[in-house]
Amino acid sequence: MNQPSQGEVAVLDYGSQYSQLIVRRVRELGYLAHLYPPARLTDLNQPGAIILSGGPRSTSDKDAPDIDFEKLMSFNVPVLGVCYGMQLLNIKHGGSVKPGVTREYGPAKLVLAEESPLFVGISKESQVWMSHSDTCSDRGTQTKVIATNEDAVPVALQWSDRCFGIQFHPEVTHSHEGTAILKNFLTRTRANLARFDIQAFKAQMLEQIKQDVGSRQVICGVSGGVDSTVLAVLLQRAGVKLRALYIDTGLMRLNETAEVITQFEEVGVPIEVVDASKEFLSALEGVTDPEQKRKIIGNLFIDVFWKAAGDEVELLAQGTLYPDVIESATSGSIASKIKTHHNRVDRIMELKDQGKVLEPLAELFKDEVRALGESLGIPHRALWRHPFPGPGLAVRVPGEITQEKLAICRAADDIWIKELRRSGQYDNVWQAYAALLPVKTVGVKGDERSYEAAISLRAVVSEDAMTADWVELPYDVLRAASNKILNSVKGINRVLYDISTKPPASIEWE
């Protein structure tokens, strides 16, 4: 659990789906910030400012989450309430909150009413993002309405030149000047804030790792993905005894294992490669059900990893990131921590209880991990590699897995990814791959009828994999990839481009 530090911006989480984004925006502005459950208010250690997030509840609910207002004010620092946070502050300042007639959801105009430090330099009518049904119907005598919506409903309140409430969400990009409003809050209220800077953070992390590890040996799994690569390099730079294990499941992409080995050679981290491809492929023989496939792969992965790790693990390092930590800290549920099949399992929980799990990246968001990686000298290509699922090509070859099918899928995928790189589109895409469809289609090759399989190409953008949109790639990129696949991959006579959003589709095929 994070220890509160002086000068940080403490964001109290009332359960909004955007709470983490507030922390992110504050850090993007260069200030230290952490998310806390409201009950941890009493633990704060001279924070620089406090923000109360939005939340799904209504302040009129019987067991609505509350705030220890006296304690909050005792810090004598700038305070901002967002949405639910504003309603709570309004009540504490002698006002009341009523259910609105309709739910206000989506874009709205912010109409400035009075001068306020919060709105210095903000346009007179700026677009903001609303998501609420309750409104601050009555207000205490000390309350200034500093902005309304177009229907003259108050949406921004000021109780002093260091205490404000806003009904909209400044942290989402749909609030066009949201970051500027947050910046005003932090910089125009005489806040004494600690800076967040990745270089300084790196130095602290290296020192902390040295202390935490001592003379113990650290073991970590690496996949070649961003998080595990940054983790391994960080550990190596901290000078600890390190074993980095890479498991080849046989479900990797073309030349992937060789590329991962080279990637680690380049950054000077030796890795141990465990070739378990035969075991995986034989365990998957005849299996067609997607869930069954995942289960087999997940369990086998764990077995292979622990067998290679040995019985005496002194310390296990994991690339857990801040979003995973927050999720479990605020919901209190361990189950919600299970992100991937091999992240949190019984043995890991056991080691955790014994203080044998190290999670050095647990303070960071993905973009911060990349910045850290850059400052560790990890090449751009490794830091911006698309995500690749644990079960590998097994979820991209629906139905039974065979060597032949994997080879076709690999060849097509390689052409597709190379084409994206050649055309400069790779970095515009969040994730891309080729899937081999379990159908045969009729075609003509030369003068002959062909009856072969179809390949589906996918390229999506996403923020967090929860939702995704397909990318409107230029036709010439699609055409070049399709031509190359049709001309050079044996067994394929049709290429499709997947134009499904998530939801309702998922990113992978299985």
Ligand code: XMP
């Ligand atoms: P879906 O298909 O659920 O994928 O939209 C969302 C993201 O998660 C990746 N993915 C996985 N990653 N283990 C992982 O480590 C898995 O079992 C797994 N399944 C899907 C997928 O590639 C996408 O980025």
